[in-house]
Amino acid sequence: MALTSFIEVDPSSHFPIQNLPFGVFKPEPASPPRPGVAIGDYVLDLSAIAAAGLFNGPILSNSDCFHQPNLNKFLALGRPAWKEARATLQKLLSSTEPTLRDNESLKQKSLIPLSKVEMLVPMAIGDYSDFFSSMHHAKNCGTMFRGPQNAIQPNWFHLPIAYHGRASSIVVSGTDIIRPRGQGPPSGNSTPYFGPSLKLDFELEMAAVVGPGNELGKPVDVNEAADHIFGLVLMNDWSARDIQAWEYIPLGPFLGKSFGTTISPWIVTLEALEPFSCDAPKQDPHPLPYLAEKISKNYDIKLEVQIKPAGEKDSSVVTKSNFNHLYWTVTQQLAHHTINGCNLRPGDLLGTGTISGPEPESYGCLLELTWNGQKQLSLNGVTRKFLEDGDEVIITGFSKGNGYNVGFGTCSGKILPPL
Amino acid sequence: MALTSFIEVDPSSHFPIQNLPFGVFKPEPASPPRPGVAIGDYVLDLSAIAAAGLFNGPILSNSDCFHQPNLNKFLALGRPAWKEARATLQKLLSSTEPTLRDNESLKQKSLIPLSKVEMLVPMAIGDYSDFFSSMHHAKNCGTMFRGPQNAIQPNWFHLPIAYHGRASSIVVSGTDIIRPRGQGPPSGNSTPYFGPSLKLDFELEMAAVVGPGNELGKPVDVNEAADHIFGLVLMNDWSARDIQAWEYIPLGPFLGKSFGTTISPWIVTLEALEPFSCDAPKQDPHPLPYLAEKISKNYDIKLEVQIKPAGEKDSSVVTKSNFNHLYWTVTQQLAHHTINGCNLRPGDLLGTGTISGPEPESYGCLLELTWNGQKQLSLNGVTRKFLEDGDEVIITGFSKGNGYNVGFGTCSGKILPPL
Numbered sequence A, B: 001m002a003l004t005s006f007i008e009v010d011p012s013s014h015f016p017i018q019n020l021p022f023g024v025f026k027p028e029p030a031s032p033p034r035p036g037v038a039i040g041d042y043v044l045d046l047s048a049i050a051a052a053g054l055f056n057g058p059i060l061s062n063s064d065c066f067h068q069p070n071l072n073k074f075l076a077l078g079r080p081a082w083k084e085a086r087a088t089l090q091k092l093l094s095s096t097e098p099t100l101r102d103n104e105s106l107k108q109k110s111l112i113p114l115s116k117v118e119m120l121v122p123m124a125i126g127d128y129s130d131f132f133s134s135m136h137h138a139k140n141c142g143t144m145f146r147g148p149q150n151a152i153q154p155n156w157f158h159l160p161i162a163y164h165g166r167a168s169s170i171v172v173s174g175t176d177i178i179r180p181r182g183q184g185p186p187s188g189n190s191t192p193y194f195g196p197s198l199k200l201d202f203e204l205e206m207a208a209v210v211g212p213g214n215e216l217g218k219p220v221d222v223n224e225a226a227d228h229i230f231g232l233v234l235m236n237d238w239s240a241r242d243i244q245a246w247e248y249i250p251l252g253p254f255l256g257k258s259f260g261t262t263i264s265p266w267i268v269t270l271e272a273l274e275p276f277s278c279d280a281p282k283q284d285p286h287p288l289p290y291l292a293e294k295i296s297k298n299y300d301i302k303l304e305v306q307i308k309p310a311g312e313k314d315s316s317v318v319t320k321s322n323f324n325h326l327y328w329t330v331t332q333q334l335a336h337h338t339i340n341g342c343n344l345r346p347g348d349l350l351g352t353g354t355i356s357g358p359e360p361e362s363y364g365c366l367l368e369l370t371w372n373g374q375k376q377l378s379l380n381g382v383t384r385k386f387l388e389d390g391d392e393v394i395i396t397g398f399s400k401g402n403g404y405n406v407g408f409g410t411c412s413g414k415i416l417p418p419l
Ligand SMILES: [Ca+2]
Pocket: A130, A131, A203, A205, A237, A351, A353, A354
């Protein structure tokens, strides 16, 4: 029989007892932030559970990691602590375990309706890097800007390409995004365009949250890289295509990206995703030894982007993709990131890059969906080439189990006009 | 008569009473880090001065900013607090003021020989960005890789190009740098090179330390940008040219840079540098309004790089440059960085990019000095194309006053073989 919780969880919920994603929340606007896990329509306050002495395993019973304003201390503890927390919480929340189920006062204190809490970025992010690991995305962007012959650069099949991103402007789902201003390409010999971005885009991504880091100078072995990854979040790497196009040669994207990046508040652990693991694509050419994994894993996570156009009541699905379209795995990304000795720290974020699939309906950004504005996207009556002020972009993702979902909730943001 | 301190300061010292650069140090290996200023051969412990109640100005008398393990809280207070601290310290250290001069017990507690302390990275660096603001450097790199016709990209004269760097691997002067491993370009149709970098380089740079930040979505006006800059440090942006060359298209430098970046322990304030300010180069084309400053300022800071080759007793000067070679000013860099709404935070670091001058003797990295390894650099008997294991690179910088120097000390690092 499937594991069930004493808390009623709708079969369509993203947060059954099989999931238990971690986040950080404030029960009231003035309360200090604290860690929690989502269960059905509730968040379980882990500081309350810890205060009640219910984390009684060998690692967590003496830790104050759940009395912190973010998850960094818990992330630093590593997989044994994460497994212990998961086992404790699955037991505590199960329908057959009386400890919490029959303790009305503790339930009152520790279970808060999700609708009442404010979710925060769950970790202090020291550094954020963004990869470029979907072959379909790389091919589409390359075809648009360099033609089909040279679509994918020769280095792409040998290493997971990435750039350093901006950590300060990472915000949690629900935060409005102000349309950036900046320079765009000049038309002909004129001066560059300057003003609000005219090609504001989303990018459908996911990102890995780093657990234990590595010392400067000591690379992480690709076969041990999973031990450094706590879990995944949904991510929208908002992008201003005109700013990006003008600035990116030769040092890469900068202001075209750094005005905002949205992540889901919930981190789904690799443990919860394990039942949905699948083979990663066969890689040809064979990767260099430092990137050759004994087991090369992706996850079957269904991803969807909806746009709710300004002034409209309904949102429209604009793309359906899947995490399993990634060519380079997150463990290869992490191993590559450290091969030069670069040190990762708990809470660092590694974006996958835009996750596009092979079919046009699975492209992960408007740049691809409208072929850089050459065609219109129809949204239930209104049309879009790029995002307009007031548009809301909603990313969702989940894995389908037998009678339950393991999901990420949503990652959303609305475009506000420039100040 | 010039301001003098009761502490004897050699005329060649970088740290007279006119300078008073800020850093963070540990008096003993086990002591907690605390802020200090350099004066002659001593560091003045600001936590001791604060504990003695000697910061008695209106802003600092009620602040615990000098009882912190880094400068971030002081940085966040802004220029009025920085000016107050400077005035208090210049008075306290002056030859005519008895308060500290005649207090043997407080002198004992608060003045520690520089030779005895351990210096640390003085601030928690949330984000680090690196610009590309020397025209000579841009031209040399462009000529090498694209030929003299297209040396400088069309965007370069319109905006201060930059990329996001890696904050985690920023280390303080004196930290050894482990030679990175990674992929380099394939020769012909072979697989890529993999192994220790064969083209390890330094980059002579300086960097601005951000004081008060800005809110996400709210750009900083270029004429107010100086209020967001506390001071400058020396910086060596170690670069692996083979790794960089293979990875950087299309998203910019990543592992070719992220294995280590060294900064000087001392931040020289803009106040101390003010007597050495000079006009920045005339910009043609005229910058867009958001980059057009009422006063466009550089500083006359003499910069020098020495290499002490492995096994040799003496170091050789390999380049002499000057901060005033920058085309884009640090205030333009900061204003540009925020024009899209990107938020800066106290302690953020903005590198200038390699500071090359017009003459070959003023080029700021080996890539330029040896023209990508096409010629040898002679170092007093031994020769180099790129750095070898055991080589030490020492950057110094100072401004020459009338009878005194305002200097940065050194920014050094030695290359260790790969692990
Ligand atoms: Ca991206």
